[in-house]
Amino acid sequence: MRVLVVGGGGREHALCWAIAASPLLSKLWCAPGNPGIAEVAECVGVGATDIEALVGFAKSERADLVVVGPEAPLTLGLADACAAAGIPCFGPSAAAARLEGSKAFFKEVAVAAGAPTAHYAVFTEADAARAHIASRGAPIVVKADGLAAGKGVVVAMTEAEALEAVTDMMEAGIHGAAGARVVIEECLVGEEISFFALCDGTTAIPFGAAQDHKRAHDGDTGPNTGGMGAYSPPPAFTPALQEEVMATCIRPVLAEMARRGAPFRGVLFAGLMLTEAGPKLLEFNTRFGDPECQALMLRLKSDLLPALLAATQGELAHFDLRWEGLSSIVVVMAAEGYPVAPVTGSEIRALEAAAQVPDVTIFHAGTARREDGALVAAGGRVLGVAAVGASLREARGSAYAAVDVVDWPGGFCRRDIGTRGL
CATH class of the missing domain: 3.30.1490.20 (ATP-grasp fold, A domain)
Structure with missing residues (x-):
């Protein structure tokens, strides 16, 4: 299969990393990609929101599947444009992506579906x-x-x-x-969990859970960010809770969207609060989370590519995903000043040495190559240092061991990612 992944962050690096391992793959592109993604895919100089150019590239290169990473192209109608061109696309239509694009619309749909929410x-x-x-x-x-x-x-x-x-x-x-x-x-009180489900318009299947860390600094202090780290699976989210969420949140919303003439295809990301009264919906996102995606991809045992294709073709009803019996974690290394005013351009060294730490994978989120070939920070969240282990404690130890090898005075990270899971 010939596949185009859209986006250029840590989530897209993880998606490309997983797709590149598929025996079904014959060619992988990423638009626009980043230096880390360039190690597993051919990066294409097309912006993630340039809908016309993305579809034109997919047509000219005879792509068999377009996989959309970030939310902006979805709300702008990339999936619709792909459908009009006859190209399968993993991601919802613009009408279905309103579940993320408008929090008021999300609340309206949740209430209509009878899903528990604040x-x-x-x-x-x-x-x-x-x-x-x-x-x-x-x-x-x-x-x-x-x-x-x-x-x-x-x-x-x-x-x-x-x-x-x-x-x-x-x-x-x-x-x-x-x-x-x-x-x-x-304001709901409890444990906050990110839960994911693959959807094909009528059927949904679980795609794992993770716990994100939104605040910039240790102890959940500082400003909200896009996510400073995540781990999977969260112990608080039991198999019984997963089935409850599927029954009370995911399937009813999927049915409500179909009833409204906007069937949801892609990945539905439920932000949940585990309250004393049971799990309640905080929000829906219509794409994989970042950095949760990185943690999930490390644990996925099944080939990702046929699962994404099944979601686009309405064939998830009999699809079964297999997971490694491991814990995973990702620690985000961000540029100083993030999230308010990240300082870009600082050089990052010793990344190759950090990647040699056993069980560690490093995902690029906001990096670039300088003219002299040096790797530099080019965004707020810059690296995702990820690891797997037989336990969360083991995975966490490996991830922070690799963080300590990275030579980057212009970056920082939280030192308490995963502690709640311990």
Whole structure:
């Protein structure tokens, strides 16, 4: 098979890494890719949101499958454009991708499907939002309705924080158009889990769970980020809870989307809170998580490629995935100043030596090659140092051993990834 992966971050490196191992693969491209991805795929100089150029490339190269990594191309209609050109695409239509593209739409669908979720209200006027906060009190959660690169959520512990979030989003426009409308929710308490399911429009099958770490610094302090690390599987998410989530959240939402004429095909990423009253939906994303994808791919025993193809062809009903009986972890190394103002251009050394640590795989997220060939930071989240082990403790030890080998004074990481799982 000839496959084009769209994107250029750590998630896409993990997808390319897994797809490259498939005996069914004959050619693998990634657009735009990164230096790490270039080791397993041919990188193509096309941006991830250049829909016309991506489809044109896939047609000219006779791609058998397009696999979409990030959310932006999906909300812009890449899957629709591929369908119009007769190219199978792993990823939902723009109509189905609204589950991530609009938090208000997600809440509407969840309620219609009877899925358990937090009490909420939607606002387009800042004063009305402030009045709602005053009536509900804190803690309370303020979310930008649209896509904000994983940073449009404020868990406000005081009313003052919530009011500031409303001002920032709706009046200062820190998230642009994404914050013109906000969703304000009750603050749920419990363990937060990322759960994934492959969907073919009518059938969904589990694709594992992970626990992400959103705050920038140890002890869950500092600003929210796109994710500073993850581990899989999380002990708190038992097989019984997985089946409960499939029955109460995934399958009902899949049926509701089909009823609305927007069947969901691709991967449905449920952000869950395990509350005392049971699991509740925080959000849906319509693509693999980053860095959760890296942790999941390390544990997947099945060939990924036929699973992705089955999702595009409506053939998941009898598909069975196999998993290694291992734990995995990924520690994100980010550029100083991330997430507010990451400093790019700093040189990264000794990566080859770090990759020699047993059971370690290093995924590139935001790297580039300088003219002299040196590897440099080119983004906020730069590397994902990942490892597997017979236990989470073993995997964690290997990952941090590799982190300590990396020679990068311009980077930082959290030192407590996975501790909750221990």
